[in-house]
Amino acid sequence: MTIVMEENKPNNIKKFLNFEFSSEEEKEAFIESSETYSEYKDIIELFENVKSVDYDKDGALEKLDHARLKPSVNKKRVIPWQKKWLPMYVAATVVLFVSVVLFNIKNNLEHHTLAGEFTQISLPDASKVWLNAKSDIAYNKKWEKSRAIDLKGEAYFEVAKGETFTVKTPQGTVTVLGTKFNVKQRHTSFEVYCYEGRVSVMYNGKETILSANNFFNSKALDKHIQTTTSVAAKPHWIEKMSVFENTSINDVVSDISIQYDVEFNMNNNLNKDLKYTGSYHYDDALETVLNILCESLDLKYVKKGKSIYLNKK
Structure with a gap:
């Protein structure tokens, strides 16, 4: 210049x-x-x-x-x-x-959400993104040259048809042409759920192709591709709900902490293999959510500020 x-x-x-x-x-x-x-x-x-x-x-x-x-x-x-x-x-x-x-x-354009927040973003090509709580996305203003998004956290995508659309996370990459899918990257967990069309998931150097109603879970020991019997048009969190089906206690409290901005401390004597089936609405009071969870799993809790202490009854 x-x-x-x-x-x-x-x-x-x-x-x-x-x-x-x-x-x-x-x-x-x-x-x-x-x-x-x-x-x-x-x-x-x-x-x-x-x-x-x-x-x-x-x-x-x-x-x-x-x-x-x-x-x-x-x-x-x-x-x-x-x-x-x-x-x-x-x-x-x-x-x-x-x-x-x-x-x-x-x-670069960036969008961030805090605990208990989520937002909807319209991209230049008419694709739509719903960003869950405590999540971040970033993408280049020159969108027409490269449809690529960096994601930390969780987001649901409805992608307009066109050139390759890529979602990059610290743990894996998802590539599509036009479809509906959800990507969740939290700590060491990486999940992708395909609602419509087909998506390519790249994880640890290996590609996995998902079709509608298939989902990828990096924690699965036997196989990464799994099929759900529950057919939904969109993720439950977009309707301000979290739904659990035989879900580990660690994943449940992690989800609650994201929505209510609290930190869980589980007693060493607590069985970490506990599984929970249930749901809660994001408008519910935290105490209501905790009471239902503890009653279902025979637990008790003590709340001190933003810290929740879980123990056996």
Whole structure:
């Protein structure tokens, strides 16, 4: 990119970046009158906040100085190139880093939800995303070039037909052309449920193809592909409900903690293989949810602030 400087002020940007203005008045005059400053305002102001880069110049160059050029016969002083150019190199590196950060910030769109929240997002191609509680997605503004989303947490997708649509999570990747599916990535768990069409799931370097009413569970010991007998048009959480069918106690309390922003502590004597079948609505009071859970599994609980302590009766 060519930077066009104001007439008679070719060194102003350089002076600004090197903090060489003779006074605050000169600096303010440059900021108010400079078109160049306005064009690169974000990068210049971020660079100004850096002020100076701390580095041990003498220590870093100690070994290099041993190999510096010896003075010539006429005793003319030779300045080692490292000392002459390293500060400028460091400054240039900072500018480049700031530029890259600004580029990514300006070209990415992000959506976040807190505990107990969920939201619906419409994508540029008319695809729709429902984002569950405590989840994050990010994608590039130039959506037409690559239909790709980064996901942490849980989201349900209704994908418009078109080019390949990819959902990337820290544990696996889901690829489709046009379909309806749910992706859940929590801690060490990775699940994909296909509601319509077909989806490709890439996990640990192995591809698995799911068709409608099939789901993938990374925790399954015998096989990853499973079929459900419960046919639903969408995930229950979109209707503000969590439904469990012979679900481990760990997964149940994890789900409750996400919706109610609490932390569970289970006594060491508690059977971690307990399974729970039931449901709750997100509008239910936390105490109601806990009472039903404990009554079903013969447990008791103590609530202290945002901590829930579970134990056997």
